Amino acid sequence: MRNATLRKGPTLMPEPVDAIVEVRGVSKSYGNVEALRGIDLDFPRGKLTSLLGPSGCGKTTLLKIIAGLVNADAGTISVNGRTVSKPGPERAFVFQDFALLPWATVLRNVAFGLELRGKAAAEREKIARHYIGEVGLAGFEDKYPHELSGGMRQRVGLARALSVDADVLLLDEPFSAVDEQNRRKFQEDLIRLRTTQNKTFIFVTHSIEEAVYISDRIVLLSPRPGRISQIIEPEIDRSVDPDRIHRDKHYLDTVEEIWQGLKQYVD
Amino acid sequence: MAGVGTEGGAISLAPSTGRSDAGRWQDNPTLLRVLSVVLFAGIWQIAGMIPVSFAFPTFVDTFTAFLGMIADGSLPKAYLSTLQPLILGVVLSTFLGVGVGTLCGLWRTGEWLFIPIFIVLQAAPVAAFIPMVTFIYGIGMTAKTLAVMILALPVIVLNTYKAVRNVNVSLIAMCQSFLGTRWQVVSRIILPDASPVIFAGLRLGVAAGFVGVVLAELLITPTGIGDLITFHRSRANYAAMYATIASIIALSTLTLVALEWVETRMFRPEKRGA
Numbered sequence: 253m254r255n256a257t258l259r260k261g262p263t264l265m266p267e268p269v270d271a272i273v274e275v276r277g278v279s280k281s282y283g284n285v286e287a288l289r290g291i292d293l294d295f296p297r298g299k300l301t302s303l304l305g306p307s308g309c310g311k312t313t314l315l316k317i318i319a320g321l322v323n324a325d326a327g328t329i330s331v332n333g334r335t336v337s338k339p340g341p342e343r344a345f346v347f348q349d350f351a352l353l354p355w356a357t358v359l360r361n362v363a364f365g366l367e368l369r370g371k372a373a374a375e376r377e378k379i380a381r382h383y384i385g386e387v388g389l390a391g392f393e394d395k396y397p398h399e400l401s402g403g404m405r406q407r408v409g410l411a412r413a414l415s416v417d418a419d420v421l422l423l424d425e426p427f428s429a430v431d432e433q434n435r436r437k438f439q440e441d442l443i444r445l446r447t448t449q450n451k452t453f454i455f456v457t458h459s460i461e462e463a464v465y466i467s468d469r470i471v472l473l474s475p476r477p478g479r480i481s482q483i484i485e486p487e488i489d490r491s492v493d494p495d496r497i498h499r500d501k502h503y504l505d506t507v508e509e510i511w512q513g514l515k516q517y518v519d
Numbered sequence: 520m521a522g523v524g525t526e527g528g529a530i531s532l533a534p535s536t537g538r539s540d541a542g543r544w545q546d547n548p549t550l551l552r553v554l555s556v557v558l559f560a561g562i563w564q565i566a567g568m569i570p571v572s573f574a575f576p577t578f579v580d581t582f583t584a585f586l587g588m589i590a591d592g593s594l595p596k597a598y599l600s601t602l603q604p605l606i607l608g609v610v611l612s613t614f615l616g617v618g619v620g621t622l623c624g625l626w627r628t629g630e631w632l633f634i635p636i637f638i639v640l641q642a643a644p645v646a647a648f649i650p651m652v653t654f655i656y657g658i659g660m661t662a663k664t665l666a667v668m669i670l671a672l673p674v675i676v677l678n679t680y681k682a683v684r685n686v687n688v689s690l691i692a693m694c695q696s697f698l699g700t701r702w703q704v705v706s707r708i709i710l711p712d713a714s715p716v717i718f719a720g721l722r723l724g725v726a727a728g729f730v731g732v733v734l735a736e737l738l739i740t741p742t743g744i745g746d747l748i749t750f751h752r753s754r755a756n757y758a759a760m761y762a763t764i765a766s767i768i769a770l771s772t773l774t775l776v777a778l779e780w781v782e783t784r785m786f787r788p789e790k791r792g793a
Contacts, residue, residue: 320696321692344697345696351692351693353708355712355789364697365698368694368697368698368707396789398789412697
């Protein structure tokens with residue numbers, strides 16, 4: 253494990269070789285509540301970065317600002333070197349509550365992003381079918397969301413985000429509404445998908461185990477106001493059997509260290 | 520979270536619909552519906568035979584009178600006169616009501632301008648307006664159409680407005696994050712998501728439209744179904760009077776069933792099996 257935090261102040265973070273998303277001086281308040289204060293952060297291309305912290309640390313707010321769904325009070329977000337303030341084709345979002353159209357089949361839900369972009373029906377359904385297969389839902393194309401389990405619904409959400417071919421996938425606590433068994437399976441699948449899809453993932457979670465299990469880099473946020481407290485890069489070999497990761501010494505040590513760091517914020 | 524809640528609700532309801540394959544008569548919906556009608560007709564027949572009142576005909580007499588009025592052409596002729604303002608008024612109320620309601624749901628200024636008017640209209644005993652409408656527009660088609668619209672419009676506008684206001688915000692965020700335009704958010708998220716409540720309003724509105732047209736014909740313009748009811752009552756021909764009343768109730772019910780069919784067919788296909 254490597255601790256990448258060399259600073260508490262606003263400078264001196266080691267510049268990653270290639271940052272696809274750059275967050276500069278982002279602050280956000282909701283009324284009197286300061287959700288985020290002066291966030292500077294780089295997300296390396298092709299990596300999975302987790303935003304981890306207790307509730308109220310502003311991790312979802314930061315993700316939604318990166319997505320362009322929430323406006324920051326101050327600061328800028330740039331993606332591929334271009335400043336952005338609205339949703340764009342280079343980013344795709346996976347929602348905590350799945351946000352599937354209840355009146356549309358799995359196929360139409362997965363193809364919905366392409367439908368909005370005006371792609372022809374035959375073409376978008378071909379792409380959608382491919383990603384439905386990728387997330388392991390082949391055979392469920394004509395089902396409606398209420399006929400699926402929570403885990404399967406989130407697979408639909410993931411396939412929808414994959415099929416618009418964005419560079420960056422933003423996942424907002426995607427497994428929090430999924431039961432534990434499905435969550436484990438889904439995490440394994442996500443590790444596998446990362447090797448085939450060549451995307452940058454930004455992942456919000458409140459589960460330390462989940463963050464250590466799947467992330468290349470973990471950004472720890474502290475609450476009230478939300479600030480970066482630590483950046484950790486767990487060096488875990490994920491090419492091995494996924495079940496072995498849970499017993500890996502690095503894995504267990506990292507989980508313990510993060511817990512020691514976060515303990516003080518838990519009330 | 521609202522979305523998740525409703526989906527969870529749908530799942531918990533599923534077993535009760537799946538029970539029908541047990542094959543017992545209690546679980547056969549078509550049989551039960553027929554039985555319900557037969558039971559009603561039977562009680563009516565017995566009540567008529569007692570008789571409850573000399574002005575209360577039996578079911579068989581009423582049904583015979585119904586066939587007689589079809590045969591002599593008086594019922595079809597009355598419906599021809601009633602249906603024109605009714606259909607016109609209901610169609611106008613539907614489009615105007617859903618349009619105004621959607622606009623008020625999306626646009627704050629519109630909400631403040633229009634919603635209070637419809638709240639007052641819904642609270643008011645609008646039947647009292649009908650003589651006033653006659654006073655202004657006479658006893659023709661315009662007055663009858665207006666009577667339909669006065670009754671149908673408020674409930675359609677208010678339901679649409681509430682439905683649009685309470686659309687699942689997560690779905691809107693989803694549409695925006697996948698680069699949906701404002702128009703796409705309205706047409707592909709807000710209207711389909713609001714459609715169950717909009718259709719509930721339409722069902723109430725259409726039923727109110729039937730009330731409006733019959734009221735107008737009873738109170739002001741002696742034509743159509745209203746006139747037929749008044750005519751047979753004045754001649755103490757109660758079987759024919761009841762047949763006319765029953766026929767307009769049946770038509771109103773069939774219209775509502777058709778509306779529900781359109782809803783599940785066109786807007787909420789996921790409810791078709793349920």
